[in-house]
Amino acid sequence: MEIYLDNAATTKPYIDTVTAYHSKDGWYNPSAAYKGAEAVFSEIKKIRQTLAQSLGARDGACVFTSGGTEANNMAVLSGWRKGGHYVTSTIEHPSVYVMFKHLEQQGAQVDYVTPRGFHIEPEDVAALVREETALVSIMHVNNETGALNDIKNIRREVRAKNSNTLFHADGVQALLKTPIDIYDLGVDYYTVSAHKIHGLKGTGALLALNGRTIKPVLLGGSQESVLRAGTENTLGIQAFGEALRRGFADTATLAHVEALRSALIFGLGKIEGAVVNIPHAFVPHILSVSFEGIRAEVLVRLLGDQGIYIGTGAACSRGKVSRVILECGIKRSLADGTVRISMSDNNTADDIQICLEALEKAVRQLRRFSHRG
Ligand SMILES: Cc1ncc(COP(=O)(O)O)c(C=O)c1O
Structure with missing residues (x-):
């Protein structure tokens, strides 16, 4: 038992889908110049759209990453600027929390909101936002308690305090677990991960909306529109696409x-x-x-x-x-x-x-x- x-x-991953993609040459390098590789490239493009649709997004950038951790690191670094101030919470996943602790050691100013009960309250976040606040990062769903934060209102209060402050939400435990309308949430950056929805480990994505830029963390080749160097995790991305399609709405x-x-x-x-x-x-x-x-x-x-x-x-x-x-x-x-x-x-x-x-x-x-x- x-x-x-x-x-x-x-x-548990939908392993049958991985085998299926593997057998139809889904493993080719999408940057290569022959037909099969181009098919993989356009399949990845389609999956990017599927992911955007599952979050209600019609435009914006979407970069496939090695998981939620990389996407969270990338979002924090994308919002980082010299002399900037940051707000996050004490209940974030380590991929956000430890990243901010690291930036603090490099001289960044970071304030941490504590929850009331299990939730982060909009007014507590807004109280810490000031003129130099570059980025606020608050998770959508907490991975230990399942608490669903009211990102829409947190975002609204942050914007009311400082309309220039960017907003990131870690949506790793929210994807397919609660209806998401990313425009309604009002976020600039949103993180997802595949292995929490029956995809494979080592696949995630960062979405950037409202014309916000993603700063690459990995430098090298021009994959992912030069936003993330490294040969794409083709099987992982294809399995992510299938997991999204199977779990859709x-x-x-x-x-x-x-x-x-x-x-x-x-x-x-x-x-x-x-x-x-x-x-x-x-x-x-x-x-x-x-x-x-x-x-x-x-x-x-x-x-x-x-x-x-x-x-x-x-x-x-x-x-x-x-x-x-x-x-x-x-x-x-x-x-x-x-x-x-x-x-x-x-x-x-x-x-x-x-x-x-x-x-x-x-x-x-x-x-x-x-x-x-
Ligand atoms: C809320 C949350 N954020 C980020 C992550 C990291 O995702 P990954 O394991 O894909 O790096 C996790 C995984 O446990 C998570 O639960």
């Missing part, structure tokens, strides 16, 4: 995942000492839950040994208590026992019931053990 409930870390899938989430919340409510961390606005596929007096890694391992895979907060901060969870005001003893259960359209109601039973048993066992100790 294998029940995979760590879909915010990564999703699929409200039935969202309703299915939402029903799983409700069943999960209901079941967790019956486990003694479980505190479900519920944001007031959320995406359905991520649920954070804390267990008092229990270490998250031990719980995750116990379930893993039974073939049930859940996560401890962010996949990339293994072993450490989560900065994000602490910033959301969860006390240390609960933060230590916080796990993330994240679903996809592949999961069933049975998966949730089996996971709940295993959690209940494991929590009871760990409590008994700690009382004895």
Whole structure:
């Protein structure tokens, strides 16, 4: 038995599509001058349009990257200017947060907004914006709690304070998990990643709207309109296109995942000492839950040994208590026992019931053990 409930870390790829593209010469170098290569080049162009459409964009630039991390780094650097000031939040993914910490070391001035509960509030962001603020970067959906930030209003308040300030949103956990109209959000830069929607790892994109420029991070060849040097990840991009097409505007899938989430919340409510961390606005596929007096890694391992895979907060901060969870005001003893259960359209109601039973048993066992100790 294998029940995979760590879909915010990564999703199972549609491997059949990769094999299909591979067998029809989708691996040619798109910069080459023969027919098959030109076909790959135009396929990539089409996928760029598919991605833009899935976000409601009609124009703007879209650069394929090695994932969400590179796209986030690129967005921050695109908004960077000498002497500029930046605003971000303390609950951003490390690919934004650590990038700003790095720029701070280089002399940039950065202010960090803290959340109220699980969310970043528009007025708190606007309060930090000043005349020299070059860029604000606030994530659309938090990867540890599933909290959906009100980007539209945050953007509006930022613009009211300074109409020259650029705005970036990390949409890695939002893509296909909530309806997105990128013009309505009003952002200048938006980040997405393929492996969170059944694409392959190592593929993402940065979109730039309103005529904003993307500053290349990788220099060399003239691929991606000279915005990102390096031979394109053709298979990754093609698999991204297919993942977008399969998941396009699929409200039935969202309703299915939402029903799983409700069943999960209901079941967790019956486990003694479980505190479900519920944001007031959320995406359905991520649920954070804390267990008092229990270490998250031990719980995750116990379930893993039974073939049930859940996560401890962010996949990339293994072993450490989560900065994000602490910033959301969860006390240390609960933060230590916080796990993330994240679903996809592949999961069933049975998966949730089996996971709940295993959690209940494991929590009871760990409590008994700690009382004895
Ligand atoms: C919110 C968020 N931003 C960025 C990333 C980084 O994306 P990638 O793994 O494609 O580099 C992740 C991945 O965990 C994420 O959840």
